[in-house]
Structure formats: C-alpha cells, structure tokens
Amino acid sequence: MNDVMANSMLDEDLQGIRDMARKFSDEKVAPTALELDQKHEYPLDLMKELGELGLLGCCIPEAYGGSELGVLAHSLVIEEISRNSGTLGLAIDAHTSLGMMPVLFGGSEEQKQQYLTPAAQxxxxxxxxxxxxxxxxxxxxAKTxxxxxxxxxxxxxxxxxxxNTGVASSYNVCCKTDPSASGSKGLSLILVRGGTPGFEIGKPExxxxxxxxxxxxxxxxxxxxPKENLIGEINRGFPLFMKGLDEGRIAISALSIGLAQGVLERAVRYAKDRYAFGQPITAYQGVSFMLAEMETQIAACRALCYTVAKMNDAGIPYSKEAAMLKNAAGEMCNEVCYKAMQVLGGNGLSEEYEVExxxxxxxxxxxxxxxxxxxxxVIARYTLNDY
Ligand SMILES: Cc1cc2nc3c(=O)[nH]c(=O)nc-3n(C[C@H](O)[C@H](O)[C@H](O)COP(=O)(O)OP(=O)(O)OC[C@H]3O[C@@H](n4cnc5c(N)ncnc54)[C@H](O)[C@@H]3O)c2cc1C
Structure with missing residues (x-):
C-alpha cells in the first residue's frame, strides 16, 4: 500500500497509531474475519485486545483511561481494522462514537469515571x-x-x-421524558446496565x-x-446524541474507506495473478481502469475524512461536512466493492475470495x-443557507 498522500496529512504520532492498528488488523483480525462472519460470532477477544492496546480510547481523556489522541486517530484505527473486518469496525464504532461519546459530552464526573474508564480499556x-x-x-x-x-x-x-447487544454492559437509551413535547424535544439519554430487571434483549437479527x-x-x-443514570440534562438528550452522531459519521466513513481499501487490495492481488486470453487481466484497460478509479475514489474520500476529523479535533463545527463525508464515503464504498466483484468475475461471488x-x-x-x-x-439545508 502506498501511504505517501495519507502521510502528508498525518504527523508521526498519527502514522504510528495507523501502523499499529494496521499490524493488529493484518496479524489478528484478518485470520478470523471470515470465520466470525460465517458463524455470526462477536469478536469479543479482539475488542478486549484493542482496549489493552489503547486503541478503543483515542477520543477519551487520559483521566478516564483513554489516550486522548483525538477523532483522527480514532478514525485511522477504524479504517485499518475495517480493511479486514467490517464487523469489528462497526463494533468499535458503536462502542466508542455512539456509546462512549455522549457520556463524555454530557455525563457527570462520576459517570465518566465509572463507565468510561473500563470501556476505554x-x-x-x-x-x-x-x-x-x-x-x-x-x-x-422515539416512543420509548x-x-x-x-x-x-x-x-x-x-x-x-x-x-453490540448481549456483550454490552452499558446501553445509552434514548427515551421520551416529556410526552407533551413534540418531535425531537423532550427526549433524554438514560444509561441502562445489562441485566437490569425489566430489560431484555431480543433474538439476534x-x-x-x-x-x-x-x-x-x-x-x-x-x-x-436510578435517576442518576440520566446522561446530561433532562429533556435535552437530542442535541447530545446528535453531537455523538456527527462524530459517528466520521467513524463510519472511516469504516467505508477501510472496507474499500481492503477490497481494492484483494482485487489488485487477484487481477495480477488471473490470466485471460494469454495475459494477466491487468493488461486490459477494462480491468486496470476499474482499479485506477477505485484507488482515486478511495483517496478522495480519505482526504475528506482526515479533513473533517481534523475539524473536529480543532474544535471547528462540522455537521455539514460530516454529512458530506458520510454520503460520499458510503456511496463510494458500495461502488468500489461493486467494481472489485467485477474484477474477480465469478470468484468475486465466492466466500473464499472475501470480496463477497x-x-x-x-x-x-x-x-x-x-x-x-x-x-x-442535512447538506442541502446548509447549502441553501450558505449561498
Ligand atoms: C447493521 C445495523 C446496525 C445498526 N446499529 C444501530 C445502533 O447500534 N443503534 C441504533 O440506534 N440504530 C442502529 N441501526 C439503525 C440505523 O441507524 C437505521 O437503520 C437508520 O437510521 C435508518 O433508519 P430506518 O432503517 O428506520 O429507515 P427509515 O428511516 O424507515 O428509512 C427508509 C428509507 O426512507 C428514506 N427516508 C426517510 N426519511 C426521509 C426523508 N425525510 N427524506 C428522504 N428520504 C427519507 C431513507 O433514506 C431510507 O431510504 C443499525 C442499522 C443497521 C442496518
């Protein structure tokens, strides 16, 4: 993989985090990714190992067990993990961006100490x-x-x-606490611990x-x-989880970029070895142009992702940019996976070759x-206002 362009946007510490996550992904995640998918099995051991390496706590202050490296570092971790496993990429995203961040944004000192420290680790x-x-x-x-x-x-x-159902200890649940308030008003975020009487988990989808x-x-x-489980202010839950969702859009875009990168790597490897009409299929522009388009699409979204993550880390508001990134990266990921499958021909549809x-x-x-x-x-709302 060529990191020249990415490295131009990352300092040495961030490159170090990326390389550490990449090593973990290639050595620990790749070997079991297909089996976990086939068995519908949660990667709990890998989550624990990521926690021990400090890779789950990039956005969490050191005071609560995190490494305080920021959202860009966090997105690099998700990108690298997702190069081999979307399952683990999503598990991390739900745990960190959607789970921990609202507690960090709105929780009390006691809540942060109690819930964030074990989660970050x-x-x-x-x-x-x-x-x-x-x-x-x-x-x-929400009607709950x-x-x-x-x-x-x-x-x-x-x-x-x-x-993350079943394996989670803490569930941030969005509840209506003021039934007379309309729409997004009157919602609160309440933390429910797994195993609380009256709380049950349905059968897995x-x-x-x-x-x-x-x-x-x-x-x-x-x-x-307990009423102490309210996160933030009563009836003020919506802005809290929307802030978490903005950050989550960076994380899930990193997941898109990681998946697309992973599938590109597999498609290039395959194409170099595959012969048709006496030549490797890479000799045909119909194939090599698809690979060129894939790499270009990924690089463009990666640059946007790093930029939006840097906006977050610099304290610059970025709701519009997060929506632009999520939109672009999600669509790009699907197009790239479609092309990768085309490059592999029939084998693209086989579990064995992973592109599937x-x-x-x-x-x-x-x-x-x-x-x-x-x-x-979201983007259009800003666009119509901005011009
Ligand atoms: C694998 C997976 C994991 C998930 N994990 C979580 C989780 O951990 N926590 C959680 O809370 N949720 C989770 N979700 C739910 C996810 O956030 C929702 O599926 C998503 O927000 C879309 O909502 P919906 O499925 O109800 O679709 P709907 O809202 O019913 O939308 C259906 C279609 O209508 C379109 N649509 C709706 N409103 C508009 C509009 N105003 N203008 C134009 N088009 C519109 C949508 O774009 C979509 O195409 C998960 C979903 C999946 C698939």
Whole structure:
C-alpha cells in the first residue's frame, strides 16, 4: 500500500497509531474475519485486545483511561481494522462514537469515571439505542418512555437494530421524558446496565452484512433505573446524541474507506495473478481502469475524512461536512466493492475470495448512522443557507 498522500496529512504520532492498528488488523483480525462472519460470532477477544492496546480510547481523556489522541486517530484505527473486518469496525464504532461519546459530552464526573474508564480499556462494551421499530431516520420520533418515579426512571418501550447487544454492559437509551413535547424535544439519554430487571434483549437479527456485530431488539418493561443514570440534562438528550452522531459519521466513513481499501487490495492481488486470453487481466484497460478509479475514489474520500476529523479535533463545527463525508464515503464504498466483484468475475461471488463479504458489509454504509438521503437533507439545508 502506498501511504505517501495519507502521510502528508498525518504527523508521526498519527502514522504510528495507523501502523499499529494496521499490524493488529493484518496479524489478528484478518485470520478470523471470515470465520466470525460465517458463524455470526462477536469478536469479543479482539475488542478486549484493542482496549489493552489503547486503541478503543483515542477520543477519551487520559483521566478516564483513554489516550486522548483525538477523532483522527480514532478514525485511522477504524479504517485499518475495517480493511479486514467490517464487523469489528462497526463494533468499535458503536462502542466508542455512539456509546462512549455522549457520556463524555454530557455525563457527570462520576459517570465518566465509572463507565468510561473500563470501556476505554476494553473491559466493558457500550451500545447505543436510538432506533425503534417505527422510527429510524426520524430520530425524534422515539416512543420509548421514561417516567420519573421517586428516585428511579421507569422505562417502557423497545429499540431495534441495536449493535453490540448481549456483550454490552452499558446501553445509552434514548427515551421520551416529556410526552407533551413534540418531535425531537423532550427526549433524554438514560444509561441502562445489562441485566437490569425489566430489560431484555431480543433474538439476534440474521442480517446480510457485518454478521458478527450482534444486532438485536431491546425490550423495556417497567425497567427501573436510578435517576442518576440520566446522561446530561433532562429533556435535552437530542442535541447530545446528535453531537455523538456527527462524530459517528466520521467513524463510519472511516469504516467505508477501510472496507474499500481492503477490497481494492484483494482485487489488485487477484487481477495480477488471473490470466485471460494469454495475459494477466491487468493488461486490459477494462480491468486496470476499474482499479485506477477505485484507488482515486478511495483517496478522495480519505482526504475528506482526515479533513473533517481534523475539524473536529480543532474544535471547528462540522455537521455539514460530516454529512458530506458520510454520503460520499458510503456511496463510494458500495461502488468500489461493486467494481472489485467485477474484477474477480465469478470468484468475486465466492466466500473464499472475501470480496463477497466486503460487498455485503458495504450495504450498511449508506444506511446506518444517517442514510444517504438523510445526509443529503442535512447538506442541502446548509447549502441553501450558505449561498
Ligand atoms: C447493521 C445495523 C446496525 C445498526 N446499529 C444501530 C445502533 O447500534 N443503534 C441504533 O440506534 N440504530 C442502529 N441501526 C439503525 C440505523 O441507524 C437505521 O437503520 C437508520 O437510521 C435508518 O433508519 P430506518 O432503517 O428506520 O429507515 P427509515 O428511516 O424507515 O428509512 C427508509 C428509507 O426512507 C428514506 N427516508 C426517510 N426519511 C426521509 C426523508 N425525510 N427524506 C428522504 N428520504 C427519507 C431513507 O433514506 C431510507 O431510504 C443499525 C442499522 C443497521 C442496518
């Protein structure tokens, strides 16, 4: 892989993190990625090892067990891991960007000490529960309620499509706490610990993509949690998790870029060895141009990703740019995987050659954490205002 362009945007510390994540990805993630996908098995041991290496806590201050390196470092980790496994890339994203970040943004000192420290070190896993059976893109439409009764919130309702279920110890659950408030108002973020009475996890979704990442429904039936588990202010949950989602859009874009890079590497290796009509297929422009287009598309999204991550790390607002990145990277990832499959011909459809897994995993990336259409809606709002 040629890192010249990427290195021009990264200092030595960031290159070091990237190289460390790449080594881990190639040595530890690659050998089991296909098997975990086939068995729909969660990569818990790998999550723990990533925590021990400090690679889950890049965005978390040292005071709470993190390495405080920032979102760009975090996105480099996700990119490198996703070069071999979309499943693990998503598990990290849900744990860190969606799970830990809202606690960092809005949690009390005690909550940060109690929940972030073990999570940053990989001893505990986080999950984030926003989506419901009848509301996904319409994030403000959540119907799960939390009613204060004495010193406890009583939660009733359900969530769907939640990543890291079963293995997570902490679930950030978005609840309506003011039923009289409309839309995204009157929502709060409440932390529910796994195993709390009244909280149950449904059977795992059998899904097309990221098959090892444990997706399921959450059910709350008079589930009582201490009122101290409120993250941030009551009825002010929406801005909190939207801030987490902005950051999550950088992370899931890094996942797109990693998947696309991984599939390009596999396609190039294959194409160099594959002969047709007496020549390697790379001798045909129909094939080599596809590879050229793939590399160009990836490089463009990577440059955008690093730029948006740097905006975050510099404290510059970036909601529009995060949506542009998510939109571009998600679509790019699918196009690149499509082309890689074309380069491999029939073997592209075989599990054995892995491109098939990347092609499936890519489908997540135009849907999760804001569909392509929702991202365009966000961008257009800014565009119409900016000009
Ligand atoms: C593998 C996986 C993991 C996930 N993990 C989590 C998780 O950990 N936590 C969590 O809370 N959620 C999670 N999700 C849910 C995910 O965030 C939602 O699927 C996503 O936000 C889209 O919502 P939806 O599926 O309800 O689709 P809908 O909102 O029903 O959208 C259906 C279609 O309508 C379009 N659409 C909707 N509204 C508009 C509009 N205003 N303008 C134009 N088009 C529109 C959408 O773009 C889409 O094409 C996960 C999903 C997947 C697939």
């Amino acid at each position: 990989g001893h505990e896993i986080f999950a984030f529960g926003l989506t419901e059976p009848h509301s996904g893109s319409d994030a403000g439409g 309620t939390a009613v204060l009764d004495g010193d406890e919130f009583v939660i009733n309702g359900s969530k769907s499509w939640i990543t 059998t899904k097309l993509c990221v098959r090892g990442s444990n997706t399921a429904q959450l059910f709350f039936n008079d589930c009582r949690v 897994r990347f092609y499936r995993d890519a489908r997540l990336n135009t849907i999760g954490e804001g569909t392509t259409e929702i991202c365009k809606m």
